[in-house]
Every structure is written in C-alpha cells, then in structure tokens.
Amino acid sequence: MASVQSSARPKTARKPAAADAAFSGSNIAEFTRQQELDAYRMMLLIRRFEEKAGQMYGMGLIGGFCHLYIGQEAVVTGVQMSSKEGDAIITGYRDHGHMLACDMDPKGVMAELTGRRGGLSKGKGGSMHMFSKEKHFYGGHGIVAAQVPLGTGLAFANRYRGNDNVSLTYFGDGAANQGQVYESFNMAELWKLPVVYIIENNRYAMGTAVTRASAQTDFSRRGISFNIPGEQVDGMDVRAVKAAADKAIKWCRDGNGPYILEMQTYRYRGHSMSDPAKYRSKEEVQKMRDEFDPIEQVRNRVLKANMATEDELKKLDASVRAIVAEAAEFATNDPEPDPSELWTDILR
16 A cells, blocks of 8 residues: 655744734724723722732632633723623633623622632632622633623523613633634524624633634634624723724624624733743733733823823722722631532522
8 A cells, every 4th residue: 555645734833922912903992081090990900809819819718710810901891881781791711800890899709709608609609600690790601612602692682682782792712713602603693693702812822822723813803704793902902992892882782793803912820820821931921011011001191191190090009909908808707608508509
C-alpha cells in the first residue's frame, strides 16, 4: 500500500492575542458630567468589590471557583446605562460585576460568595450562580455558553408577551465557539427575537489566545450566516460601549430581531483565582493597565474637563470602599444557612 502524505497545513507562528494592545475604533456617546461620574462610580464599585473578593478568597472565606471581572468593568457598565426597567440580563460565571451593575445589593452578592444566609441565592449558589427576579437578573451560569439559549428564551418570552423588553445575553470569546450559540442565533433571527448577544472578548477565554482557538477572530461576524448584524466595540471605553448598546437595543426594541456586539476587552487577572496566567507576559498586562484602563480613562477625562476635583474623586473612592468594606463585614459575620435549606428550591 502506498504511503499517504499528510495534508495538514504547516503550523505558522501567531501573534499573542493582545500583542499590539489595539482596540477597534468605535463611535462614542457624548456623556454629561453626571453620566461620567455615574459610570466612574459604578466601575470603581465593581473594581473595589472584585479586589476585596480576591482578598477574601485568599483568606479562605470564599470557596470553590471565583472569576474576577477586573479590567472588563466598562462593558457591563456601558450596556446597563442603555437598558431600561424590564430588560432581562443573563451571563456566565464571571458575573459579580453584572450583578452590581443591575443595582443588586453588594452585601447580598458578597454574602453569596461566602455561602451565607443573606446571600442572593440563600448561600446555595456561590460565586457562579446568583439570581434576582426583582432586578431581572437570571444568572450566573457555570456551564460554558449555557446562558445563551436561556437568554434567547427570555427574548422569546418577551416577544410572546408583546412587550418591548430586550434580553441582554452576555458570554465570552471561549463560549462563542459552542454549538448551542449558533442554534440560538438561528432561532433568534428566524423568529426576530429581541436579544442583544454581547460577546465579552477578553482575548484568552480560559487560557488560550483567540488567535489559536478561533478560525474567525472577528466575533461580530459570527452571525453573518444567520443574517444577524454585528459590530466590534472598544470595550475599554464606556462611552463606546454605551453608543453601541444604544444602537443595538433600539434595533431589538424596534422589532428587527437579534444583534451582536463584540466587546473587545481585557481581564487583568487569571481566568479564575487558581489560574497563574502564564500564557501571557506581565509586560502585556501592564501595558493594558497603563494605556487602556477603563476607570482611568474616565478619571482623566473628568479631571481634564474640570467636572470634578482630585479631592471629590478621592471622596467618591472612599465612599465606594466603605460600601465594599460593609459588604465584606456582613458576608463574614452573617450566619450560614440552616441545613434544612438543602431541601428547598428542589424540583422533584
């Protein structure tokens, strides 16, 4: 038998995902002074909360998995600035920032992280599984991409009820390669469902650069075969996020079907607390912090435009730290759930 030559293409060297530390140019929203300060405060709250969560995890007060949102704060902040009461929010396991942006009680979020009675899921969900019907927040999902068909279902419910609410369905670049995402895309466009698919492309998924794991690295184009429009957005600039979210949400409210937003962002920490992130250099991470940090961008604009003084921003920071400290204190001292709680919320 003749030998068969391998038809595999030769391997070629690829640049790291953030080698050039460049983001797509985006339209930006014009913010008022109040909008700038509101965005600054929310992103700062998320940053300080996540820093404290990391500390508490290191102290053994938080068990299991813990995925921090540090670096990505502009994404959920900008999108939620465009949403209205009644819009549904659903995301994956990097979810603490989304809860805070939905105005969920920081004490309840932190208490859930520590498995306490006052947690938003009664101490039974932990970091990855929190819900709030009151705030229209439907999780926190630990299975990669599981939230995408669920978010599509939330959009179907809104269309069935005849309201103008939109489903804001967040997932990452790693989840974007899951098959259930494309089944959801197909149904959403077929039925013209009001869902904005927000792909938080932090460039490394669990630890593999998008250039090594994705044949199509422009995630805004992932809906082309389903006729779903999409665009790339500078996810480190909250104004760009807000402008893109305004457009996408209006598209959905007007009955045009789904829309895809690829938020080009970056996480400073590892995938989870157990990830040393050796797949990228310290210099790369520092460059992103120095040149693109979403909070520093707002801070610099506010100071340059004389919207606030250094002292005013320091006071704002102090007030945020006080909120986080109070949440940590509550989450440390709140009682654990009664063992009988194990038998509640179970479908038989």
